[in-house]
Ligand SMILES: NC(=O)C1=CN([C@@H]2O[C@H](COP(=O)(O)OP(=O)(O)OC[C@H]3O[C@@H](n4cnc5c(N)ncnc54)[C@H](O)[C@@H]3O)[C@@H](O)[C@H]2O)C=CC1
């Protein structure tokens with residue numbers, strides 16, 4: 655299958671390598687010609703140091719490569735998905751399958767990445783999302799990894815599974831594209847929270863408390879927005895939450911560590927290197943929580959640290975000082991009497 659990957663950051667490059675290992679011709683598109691030219695010369699992406707790019711992998715900054723593509727993967731940062739899809743749309747073949755690999759929710763519109771692709775391409779193409787616990791640094795080196803290919807179209811999900819699956823990259827299918835995309839976007843806010851917790855010098859107990867209670871918040875919002883609760887407990891949900899909250903590969907966690915150490919948001923974003931999706935997702939999530947009335951104390955606190963300069967110590971005191979309650983609000987009742 656002829657494939658094009660749009661976005662030559664760490665993730666687009668790692669996914670190109672998976673497709674290449676599976677025998678598909680791959681073109682990796684960069685939005686700036688200098689970047690494509692650098693990778694052509696060095697046969698390496700600085701984001702994936704020590705991972706050679708095979709000679710057959712085509713590198714370009716020319717979008718006309720799309721005219722031949724049967725499968726197009728969109729792996730640019732979430733803020734660039736709309737402009738990238740808009741530019742790509744007129745060049746697509748009528749039977750192209752689109753796969754979003756970006757993790758975010760558009761600010762103000764609250765659209766998921768697949769919905770942006772659908773809007774910009776006029777709803778004419780099958781669309782799937784590929785998401786899960788998958789740091790580019792490890793996928794690039796061929797370390798065992800698992801993801802979910804989600805689409806309302808079973809045929810599309812199966813095609814994506816087929817294209818990417820190999821003995822180092824397992825792909826499960828799912829009809830719940832809403833839950834899969836929301837999980838991937840929202841867990842980045844929790845990774846920021848866990849990084850902040852690390853940066854403040856708190857340890858494993860605190861992080862387990864944060865991850866677990868934040869997952870309850872994600873499930874409440876995710877279900878309200880149409881996702882399936884089981885998805886949040888799966889690879890794209892809990893799996894990705896674990897990897898992002900605990901790995902030093904995670905930009906979101908590393909950004910959180912700097913914030914927890916007292917750095918400003920400006921310094922943090924400048925020093926982290928690479929896109930910190932949780933920064934954008936926190937704003938969308940805050941708007942969504944307000945709109946739906948879902949209570950999300952941990953995520954709200956992350957938003958207030960990022961956008962209202964609230965001191966992290968004050969936030970920690972607020973969260974630990976919340977009113978006492980049962981663990982499962984609607985589920986468990988003590989017998990009367
Ligand atoms: N790095 C990872 O391990 C994973 C990343 N993702 C997601 O993939 C998406 C891309 O992330 P990374 O590849 O890690 O990014 P990165 O931080 O490695 O690089 C960002 C890339 O985006 C490009 N870019 C910036 N502005 C652009 C624009 N306006 N149009 C097109 N390209 C633009 C930059 O040139 C750069 O190549 C994000 O949504 C991220 O959450 C998903 C799974 C794993």
Ligand SMILES: O=C(CO)COP(=O)(O)O
Pocket residue numbers: 757786787788789790842845894897898903904905906907929930931
């Ligand atoms: O989504 C990811 C891993 O699954 C990447 O996380 P970061 O964006 O925090 O690096």
